Each structure stands twice: as C-alpha cells, then as structure tokens.
Amino acid sequence: MIKHINIPKTRVNFSAKQLAFCAMSMALAFALSNIKFIKLPMGGSITLFSMLVACLPGFWFGPIVGIVTGVAYGLLNLIVDPYILFPIQVVVDYILAFGALGLSGFFSKSKHGLIKGYIFAVLGRYFFAVLSGWLFFGEYAADYNMSPLPYSIIYNGIYIFAELALTVVVLLLPPVRILMNTLKDMATE
Secondary structure, eight states, X not given: OOOOOOOOOOOOOOOHHHHHHHHHHHHHHHHHHTSEEEEOTTSOEEESSHHHHHHHXXXXXXXXXXXXXXXXXXXXXXXXSOOOSSHHHHIIIIIIHHHGGGGGGGGTTSTTHHHHHHHHHHHHHHHHHHHHHHHHSGGGGGGGTOOHHXXXXXXXXXXXXXXXXXXXXXXXXXXXXXXXXXXXXXXXX
C-alpha cells in the first residue's frame, strides 16, 4: 500500500514592482555581460560588473527571489549563447551557477550586506564553475600537464576573482554605496 505524502508547495510571488526591478536587473546584467574586458579561450570573461547587477534582486528582495531571477538569467544566457556538452552540464553551468548569484539575498538585511552578499554569491557561482570545469571540461587540463580539478580551480578563479575584486573596490566608493542604497530603497519601498 502506497501512502500519500503531502509536500508543501512553495510559491514565489513577485509583485509588479519586484518583477519590473528583477527584469531590468536581468536585462542590464545581460547587456553588461557582453562588455568583456578579457575573454578566456574556453569560456569565461571579466565583464563590466554583470555579476553585481545579477546579484541585486537577491539583495533587494531576498534569496528566493534572487535565486529565481538568477536561474531566469542563466536560462536567458543558455538561449542566446548556448554551449552544451551534456544535459547535466547545462544544469550546472546555466541553472545552478547563475542561480547562485541570488544567494546575495542571505545578506540583504546585514550591515555591508551588498558586499557580503555579492562575495557569497560569486563564491557560489565559482563553486559551480569549478565543478563544471572539473567534470565536463577536464580534457583541457592535459594541455597544461595538470589534472582537471586544479586546472578548473585556477582557470575559473582567474576571471571570476578578477571581476569580484574589481567590483568590491568599486562598491567601496562612497558615491557607489549611496547609489546602491538608493536603488534598494526604490526597489523595496
């Protein structure tokens, strides 16, 4: 006899204002992701703060809205510029890695929450980029006489941590802090 198990349904309700702010953030992040300072040969690039803009919905509205927006952003990237080796690689590279940018929402109410949240979210994205590189792109490591995991750690660290460092420096500037606080007030009031 099979027992019926009730699983609570989780629903994410976006207000019209949240939806507008998340859509604008996604669109701007996507546009900025096409402004590349450095593009690495096997994927990955240092962009004009695209990860920061993708983290904003989480910072504004919390982790659930941020993760949902991040996943939508990842799917947009998949549609526009797909690189598909295996179905599970699509999940890791586009859904989990970009969804991780919404983890910024766990720090939305803390002091210096945007910087803390941004670093945490980018570390989440880095984790999935390293995982993908190790599992799906490890063959490139042989070209450098390395094993796949260290190769993936170094390769993905180059572009992700470079953009993270540049962004944190900019976020520490007083005019940028004021702008980010103003944007959060506009989004949440």
